[in-house]
Amino acid sequence: MDIKDLSPDDAVLWQWEFVSLNYTIVYTWLVMALLVIGSWFATRRLSAGRNMSRWQNFLEIIVGTINNQIREVSQQQPARYLPFIGTLFLFIVTSNLLAVVPGFHAPTASLSTTAALAICVLVAVPFFGIANQGLLGYLKLYVQPTPLMLPFNVIGELSRTLALAVRLFGNMMSGAKIAAILLAIAPLFFPILMNALGLLTGLIQAYIFAILALVYIASANQAHGRRESRVQKEKGTA
Amino acid sequence: MDNIGLIGVASIFTAGITIAIGSIGPALGEGRAVAQALSAIAQQPDETNRITRTLFVGLAMVESTAIYCFVVSMILLFANPVWDYVLPATGG
Numbered sequence: 219m220d221i222k223d224l225s226p227d228d229a230v231l232w233q234w235e236f237v238s239l240n241y242t243i244v245y246t247w248l249v250m251a252l253l254v255i256g257s258w259f260a261t262r263r264l265s266a267g268r269n270m271s272r273w274q275n276f277l278e279i280i281v282g283t284i285n286n287q288i289r290e291v292s293q294q295q296p297a298r299y300l301p302f303i304g305t306l307f308l309f310i311v312t313s314n315l316l317a318v319v320p321g322f323h324a325p326t327a328s329l330s331t332t333a334a335l336a337i338c339v340l341v342a343v344p345f346f347g348i349a350n351q352g353l354l355g356y357l358k359l360y361v362q363p364t365p366l367m368l369p370f371n372v373i374g375e376l377s378r379t380l381a382l383a384v385r386l387f388g389n390m391m392s393g394a395k396i397a398a399i400l401l402a403i404a405p406l407f408f409p410i411l412m413n414a415l416g417l418l419t420g421l422i423q424a425y426i427f428a429i430l431a432l433v434y435i436a437s438a439n440q441a442h443g444r445r446e447s448r449v450q451k452e453k454g455t456a
Numbered sequence: 457m458d459n460i461g462l463i464g465v466a467s468i469f470t471a472g473i474t475i476a477i478g479s480i481g482p483a484l485g486e487g488r489a490v491a492q493a494l495s496a497i498a499q500q501p502d503e504t505n506r507i508t509r510t511l512f513v514g515l516a517m518v519e520s521t522a523i524y525c526f527v528v529s530m531i532l533l534f535a536n537p538v539w540d541y542v543l544p545a546t547g548g
Binding site: 381388395423426 | 509512516519520523524526530
């Protein structure tokens, strides 16, 4: 893959007839395998007592932090959103942070991957919304505040999906491109600095992708969530 | 100047202009957002976590306009679709 390739889609690793393997597919599967095997090893011997393995401790910290963030941002019970949001965050953060490994091309630097993730969010919003408050209750959100806003609500739904995809793609692609350009003009020291900056950008972008997905999903459940919290408060006082 | 030269000139010039103008607005906006967030943190240090989180999400939203400009200029430079009309032989 050289500097002219805009995304790792163009760099074909292996081709047979019409079946071709590009960098995006290979590294996506690598990240998925890493996550699955890593968490399988960590959860093989779970213990509830004091003596836990360090990997279990590590995973518990991660899951606990994600749980807390979801609860703080959405003001709802995190258990329902944890699988989806946590998966998005862990996949994006792993592929973004592994980008500093030489020879690894982050799959998030390809528009196909980010578009797929953004479409997942686009589908998840009505999914959670309908599961939460029924079909009519969800559709009612589109004609709020007035039915005049219907087209704008629909356009907003689509354009924020596009924004979600292009934001992640642009950030990761620019990081890879800047590193490649600097390697050509100042190969000694500067690429390391830019890679360190890329680590920070990658982490923040993964966080932002997950938080925005959560905000979109939670805003479609807002009315229900408010009622739920009121019921809980009443239960607490009673 | 023939078509190839014209497209080259227009693409490179537009790519430069795009990223130059497109980065001014987000830069001003982000600077303002960070300044406001810092003064808010200085007034209410207890709310640092919440302010920082909102700041980062907001910065990413603001920055995305600059990222769009960057993507457009990259497409103009490296994946310009107009080349396909004048250079069919190379296959883009």
